[in-house]
Amino acid sequence: MLRCMTQSPTPREIIEALVAIPTVSRDSNLACIEFIRDHLARHGVASTLVESDDGRKANLFATVGPMVEGGVVLSGHTDVVPVDDQDWDTDPFQVVEKEARLYGRGTCDMKSFYAIALALLPEMQNLKRPIHFALSYDEEVGCLGAPALIEALTAAVPAPEAVIVGEPTMMRVVKAHKSIFRFHTRVTGHEAHSSQPHRGVSAVMVAGRLINWMHERQRRCAFEARPACTFEPPHASLHCGVVQGGTATNIMAHHCEFDSDFRSLPGEDARTYFEELQAFAREVVEPEMQAIAPDTGIEFRVDACVPAFEAEEDEAAVALVKRLTGQNDLESVSYGAEAGQFQQAGHSVVMCGPGSIDQAHQPNEYISLDQVEAGTAFTRRLIDYLS
Numbered sequence: 001m002l003r004c005m006t007q008s009p010t011p012r013e014i015i016e017a018l019v020a021i022p023t024v025s026r027d028s029n030l031a032c033i034e035f036i037r038d039h040l041a042r043h044g045v046a047s048t049l050v051e052s053d054d055g056r057k058a059n060l061f062a063t064v065g066p067m068v069e070g071g072v073v074l075s076g077h078t079d080v081v082p083v084d085d086q087d088w089d090t091d092p093f094q095v096v097e098k099e100a101r102l103y104g105r106g107t108c109d110m111k112s113f114y115a116i117a118l119a120l121l122p123e124m125q126n127l128k129r130p131i132h133f134a135l136s137y138d139e140e141v142g143c144l145g146a147p148a149l150i151e152a153l154t155a156a157v158p159a160p161e162a163v164i165v166g167e168p169t170m171m172r173v174v175k176a177h178k179s180i181f182r183f184h185t186r187v188t189g190h191e192a193h194s195s196q197p198h199r200g201v202s203a204v205m206v207a208g209r210l211i212n213w214m215h216e217r218q219r220r221c222a223f224e225a226r227p228a229c230t231f232e233p234p235h236a237s238l239h240c241g242v243v244q245g246g247t248a249t250n251i252m253a254h255h256c257e258f259d260s261d262f263r264s265l266p267g268e269d270a271r272t273y274f275e276e277l278q279a280f281a282r283e284v285v286e287p288e289m290q291a292i293a294p295d296t297g298i299e300f301r302v303d304a305c306v307p308a309f310e311a312e313e314d315e316a317a318v319a320l321v322k323r324l325t326g327q328n329d330l331e332s333v334s335y336g337a338e339a340g341q342f343q344q345a346g347h348s349v350v351m352c353g354p355g356s357i358d359q360a361h362q363p364n365e366y367i368s369l370d371q372v373e374a375g376t377a378f379t380r381r382l383i384d385y386l387s
């Protein structure tokens with residue numbers, strides 16, 4: 001049950017309410033979307049929902065102020081990462097304050113950013129140019145909700161001046177993020193006794209070769225990295241995070257599956273590394289497998305492809321957020337986000353939001369009250385700028 005809220009809740013009250021609605025990516029986010037839609041409606045703001053194909057999830061966009069060009073889009077995601085197997089000191093879905101920090105899943109990544117803006121709705125009465133909310137689902141599982149949201153928003157509202165993606169940057173100005181390319185690999189081997197390697201094909205051993213290829217390819221990327229690159233690390237990462245396969249130590253495995261995630265720099269395409277891996281599989285590994293057993297093979301399935309993001313130093317969104325934060329330094333981050341998708345749709349984009357990425361996805365995730373205040377001051381300056 002949602003707590004009954006006062007007419008003008010504070011940023012903190014909205015953070016508490018949003019965290020209390022669990023929105024782990026695998027589950028529906030509709031309760032959260034309804035809460036936000038009701039809150040906007042109480043301030044006379046209509047929302048548009050862009051639903052997922054199965055209707056279990058929805059994106060939301062809404063415009064506060066006049067429907068004119070030159071507004072600012074505040075972009076956030078409603079979903080959060082799971083808390084399974086994480087050792088939390090407190091209930092992750094109940095905000096707890098300790099040592100001037102608010103603990104809870106999503107406090108930092110990234111419910112506070114738009115909770116603050118929602119709390120400041122009463123201060124948006126005199127906007128001459130609009131603030132558009134753009135809230136997505138399934139960001140944490142490969143930015144799957146954003147494309148339909150961005151398409152619908154771009155078609156529905158007059159061209160905005162800037163899109164601010166409020167991922168936790170400690171209110172620093174971030175002008176670039178890496179791409180994400182996620183895929184699943186399924187290896188089918190041929191069972192035989194482990195002492196008879198000439199008679200069988202171990203799917204686990206084949207998976208090991210493919211995973212080692214990623215390791216070696218990443219080393220080459222590191223070796224070839226440009227010293228001037230501002231990313232940490234200054235090269236693409238090629239990572240396998242989950243492997244499942246095999247039956248027993250003395251059986252050459254019939255099956256092995258694994259999930260990988262490649263992240264590349266702006267200006268290169270993670271798909272290129274994937275294509276190199278596929279070529280290695282098709283031209284080198286599969287012929288060797290099939291020479292022993294023709295029923296063996298390797299299949300790939302692409303799960304997510306999120307473009308990288310890089311803004312020009314003098315473009316509208318960057319200039320605006322530099323001015324609002326009083327900062328001149330621009331940073332690059334290695335995690336992926338929705339900024340590249342907005343940029344591909346033709347928008348000027350920048351990333352800036354409260355909280356630190358160091359606390360994101362962790363047990364005992366928190367946002368400091370300082371950062372909530374900094375985010376609030378930033379949003380007020382944005383409202384002034386547009387009023």
Ligand SMILES: [Zn+2]
Pocket residue numbers: 077109110139167168
């Ligand atoms: Zn996030």
